[in-house]
Amino acid sequence: xxxxxxxxxxxxxxxxxxxxxxxxxxxxxxxxxxxxxxxxxxxxxxxxxxxxxxxxxxxxxxxxxxxxxxxxxxxxxxxxxxxxxxxxxxxxxxxxxxxxxxxxxxxxxxxxxxxxxxxxxxxxxxxxxxxxxxxxxxxxxxxxxxxxxxxxxxxxxxxxxxxxxxxxxxxxxxxxxxxxxxxxxxxxxxxxxxxxxxxxxxxxxxxxxxxxxxxxxxxxxxxxxxxxxxxxxxxxxxxxxxxxxxxxxxxxxxxxxxxxxxxxxxxxxxxxxxxxxxxxxxxxxxxxxxxxxxxxxxxxxxxxxxxxxxxxxxxxxxxxxxxxxxxxxxxxxxxxxxxxxx
Numbered sequence: 001x002x003x004x005x006x007x008x009x010x011x012x013x014x015x016x017x018x019x020x021x022x023x024x025x026x027x028x029x030x031x032x033x034x035x036x037x038x039x040x041x042x043x044x045x046x047x048x049x050x051x052x053x054x055x056x057x058x059x060x061x062x063x064x065x066x067x068x069x070x071x072x073x074x075x076x077x078x079x080x081x082x083x084x085x086x087x088x089x090x091x092x093x094x095x096x097x098x099x100x101x102x103x104x105x106x107x108x109x110x111x112x113x114x115x116x117x118x119x120x121x122x123x124x125x126x127x128x129x130x131x132x133x134x135x136x137x138x139x140x141x142x143x144x145x146x147x148x149x150x151x152x153x154x155x156x157x158x159x160x161x162x163x164x165x166x167x168x169x170x171x172x173x174x175x176x177x178x179x180x181x182x183x184x185x186x187x188x189x190x191x192x193x194x195x196x197x198x199x200x201x202x203x204x205x206x207x208x209x210x211x212x213x214x215x216x217x218x219x220x221x222x223x224x225x226x227x228x229x230x231x232x233x234x235x236x237x238x239x240x241x242x243x244x245x246x247x248x249x250x251x252x253x254x255x256x257x258x259x260x261x262x263x264x265x266x267x268x269x270x271x272x273x274x275x276x277x278x279x280x281x282x283x284x285x286x287x288x289x290x291x292x293x294x295x296x297x298x299x300x301x302x303x304x305x306x307x308x309x310x311x312x313x314x315x316x317x318x319x320x321x322x323x324x325x326x327x328x329x330x331x332x333x334x335x336x337x338x339x340x341x342x
Contacts, residue, residue: 102128
């Protein structure tokens with residue numbers, strides 16, 4: 001039984017807690033939060049942009065810690081699940097790794113590349129798994145795209161455009177603080193850079209245009225990902241620009257040699273267009289329940305701890321590379337130039 005300690009009982013910490021209830025071979029054994037009310041089970045003030053709102057939680061015999069150092073010192077925990085704001089990820093992950101724990105950290109891996117690199121180095125020295133929770137590959141429509149591209153059933157990936165747009169978040173002071181999250185070009189867009197890196201590898205260069213209302217924080221961008229071979233031809237638009245009438249949308253148009261994959265949340269169900277002129281809507285694997293993708297993500301982390309092997313979709317190096325892409329794109333927006341991805 002893998003025993004999990006969750007630190008950070010905000011919206012994402014609550015989602016991980018709910019998702020963990022359906023894990024096989026694992027359970028939440030402890031939580032850590034500075035908020036005494038939350039340690040008592042009063043989660044009514046938690047809300048987010050999807051899924052259930054917080055309520056009273058019966059925490060039963062789950063240990064409750066006010067201080068992270070005490071949680072790290074608990075010999076009865078195997079995996080520390082870090083769901084705090086991004087600016088805290090690096091120090092907390094490294095502390096848990098040094099304490100002999102495996103770590104699952106919510107995206108983004110960190111705010112800065114140097115911090116992500118230090119996290120990887122600490123994990124290697126400690127001999128423990130550092131896993132990063134990027135949930136998009138576990139969302140059924142994106143899982144289908146990943147499997148389809150990797151299998152080659154419709155030939156090579158030729159081109160694609162990705163989209164992720166939200167309204168300015170007003171449900172959390174932390175999520176709206178660019179100093180803690182990196183702003184939309186990191187906290188939101190890193191979903192896209194991680195997915196693009198996963199299905200197509202690292203581009204050689206990027207060219208981005210965008211909006212920078214305060215002169216430093218990119219709130220919206222459109223990027224061209226430039227590969228040495230010329231293909232695939234990929235682009236993405238992402239940011240916090242929508243109005244409350246549609247607070248969130250994501251999706252893609254993916255062009256393969258023998259098919260086109262279409263999906264946009266709320267308007268376009270996943271559809272496969274084939275050379276014979278047919279359009280089919282494939283049956284998706286797994287549940288569409290709000291926390292199901294997070295359960296699958298956490299289950300993969302649990303199986304990684306059990307086997308001692310780093311799961312492909314949760315690789316810290318992949319998450320680090322996604323962070324680098326976000327920063328390179330911001331650099332391109334601010335400079336107006338093509339930027340090399342080293």
